[in-house]
Every structure is written in structure tokens, then in C-alpha cells.
Amino acid sequence: MAATKKTGTKKKTDPKPAASQKPAPLPSHRVEVRLAGSGGQGLILAGLVLAEACGLYDGREVAMVQSYGPEARGGASKAEVIVSEEPIDYPLASRVDILLALTQEAADTYGWDLAPDAWILVDEDLVGHPPTTRAVKLPFTAVARDKLKKPMVANVVALGAIAELTGLVSKRALEKALMARVPKGTEQLNKKALSTGARLAREYQERGTTPPPPPSAADL
């Protein structure tokens, strides 16, 4: 218990107090993020990186849940990250604010309990039929495969797009958390994947698309 107090002290003497680099305010008090796809698409790692970026570097409270079962190998899998300005008592998503779906199966399985104004990002080529027509379709996997020559970084491309579009996490925090989790020797590739995702998102915004409109009857 004494140790807990010590940490409190350490925090105060941190040479880079959170206040000086405070990230943009969260879009709402509590933001629920779900990263969904199939096993092997690296969504657990993406969730870890996002959680650590928000929790360790942006100074938010974060909880992450993922589950595995006999059906998980190859089937739809997901990681959920809750980000809040206050301690989180319930770490499960119940009204998802940001959904990333990298496969059609994931979009079908995990695309139903969304907030009316949720951000829905889907892989343009792998999700032919997104949960709603206002989903943001971006070619995460194609860009990772064709431009970066590493299909496995589609998860990081998607993280870059999420950060750019939603403002959930600061770019600095995301890059720091990413560098701490990726294998040695892949730092440059992963940084490039992150900035490529951000560029995809900016190009999407420049095409004149505005943030998700309020829900219409057609969405419900």
C-alpha cells in the first residue's frame, strides 16, 4: 500500500507531466471501440497498441477485453477497448462508438450494438456489405499489401485511420505505443503503415465526406 502512494508521487515528478501535452478532449465521456476481424489479422495487437497509447501515453483510463474460444481460430474475433476520462467500472462495450471491421463475417457478427452516431470503418475490399450505408470504406488491406508490401500491417494502417478520423488518440501517443509493441526491425514499416492510414483518412475527408450524420430511420 505504501508502494501505491509512491507511484502517486512519481507521477507528480514525471519530467513530462500529462498537462503539458494533453491530448484533445475525448468526443464523449466514455468511448467504446471494437476492433473486429478474423484471427491472424492482428486485431489483438492493434487493441493493445490503442489501449496503451490512450492509457499510458495520453493519460486516459482504459480497459481492454478480448475473448477466445474454440470458434476463434479463423472465425470472427474481436478486441474491445474502452477509453474514458474517469475510472472504468464496466469494461465491456454495450454501445460501440467506433467499430473497425476487417471482414464481412466480423461486420455481420459485431456490427449490431452500435451508437447511433458511431464511426464505422470497414475494409473496402473485404466487407462488401457494411452494417450501414454511411460506413467509411477504406482499402486497409489492399494498401498494406500493394503499397507497403506487407499485408500483415493492415491493422496498423487501420489504427492510423481511426486516429485521424475520430481524434480518439493523439498521434504521438499512438506512435510511441506502437514502437513499444512491434518487433525490432519493423519500426519504419510500422510508422509508414500508421501514416499511410492517416493519409487514407484525410483523402476520405477531402473527398467532401463529413462526419457521420445523425441517424436516420434507414439506419435503425
Next chain:
Amino acid sequence: MAATKKTGTKKKTDPKPAASQKPAPLPSHRVEVRLAGSGGQGLILAGLVLAEACGLYDGREVAMVQSYGPEARGGASKAEVIVSEEPIDYPLASRVDILLALTQEAADTYGWDLAPDAWILVDEDLVGHPPTTRAVKLPFTAVARDKLKKPMVANVVALGAIAELTGLVSKRALEKALMARVPKGTEQLNKKALSTGARLAREYQERGTTPPPPPSAADL
């Protein structure tokens, strides 16, 4: 969609169906595991490996939760893994069956909501005062540092000891999950860390120590 279906097919034609290598029965219907220490001790990775071993390779239902907050950097951190024979509706630990504590602070902070017959594993050198006198004290960090020359694999040494002592996860599953998550080039080191942990546990058992006795008034 094609990819998802293909993977589904692959699962059915898997040359080693789960049934033929069914792991030992769980000690109880639902087992709650908490891995606690300080940030940087690799407990999130250890949790992932344990969760994936139980869920993807041993065919159990598994949920994992971890949380981060402004206090997490350097402070007490934890990952919780719930393993069950049936789908898990509540993924949080409420009565921990297996606690690993790698620091005194973690033992103090996370050592209070244990099952009466919980396994309590603590680092012999870093936890001077375990939550109860019947804790299993093993030199995870010292062995990783002195014998394996890599202090950072103390987490894997501990996983090996947990598997050996508690029977929660098959060794085959644990090794497969570990190999899938560790950086390339460190496979042999990590396999050795796992077997070293198992040996520490066997030596503990050979010293004539029996499984945790039923709780006595002194523990409560």
C-alpha cells in the same frame, strides 16, 4: 468472405482435432487467473499467451481483461484471464483461483479477492511479504536473470511454473501459443524459459510441498 470460409474449412480438416489431444479437465468449472506486477514485466504478453493457449489450442472458452490508466506506468498492473468449459458471460475476476504476483506492490494491491484454496505464486526475491503464508515462492526473476541471462523472460518462467503446478493449460498448447507471440529469433530462449519454470515447479513439489491446504482461520 472467401477468406473466412476458407479458414473455416481448414479448421475442419485440421490434422490434429482437439478431441484427440483433449487437455486435462479444468480444476473447476471456471478458473480465474490474475497476473500482476509492474509495467514492463511482460504480464500483458503473458496473459495473451495463456489466453491463446487455453482458447485457441486447448479448446476452452477464454476472456481476458487488462486495464491501463495514468497510474499504470511503473505502478501495479494486471491482466486477468478467465478460462471456462462454457461460454463466459462475465469476463471479470471476482474470486481469483490463480494469482501470480511479481512485485510486492502487486501482491498488496491485487492479493485480496482470492478463492480460499487459490494458488498464489510470488517472486521469491521481489515479494518479501506474500498475501498468505502458503504462497508458493519461486525465484522467477533471479532464474531468468542468472540462468537464462534475460531478466525479461521472468514472465515466461512464471507461465511454465503455473502450467506445471495448476494443470490449467496443456504444455503443448502453452508452447504453441508462446511461439506464435514471441519475437522471431527468441524461440529457443522462450522455450527454455518455459521448461525452466516447469522445473522450478517440479522441484518445489519434490521438496514435499503438497497442493494448497484448505483455508484456515489464519488465512482469512
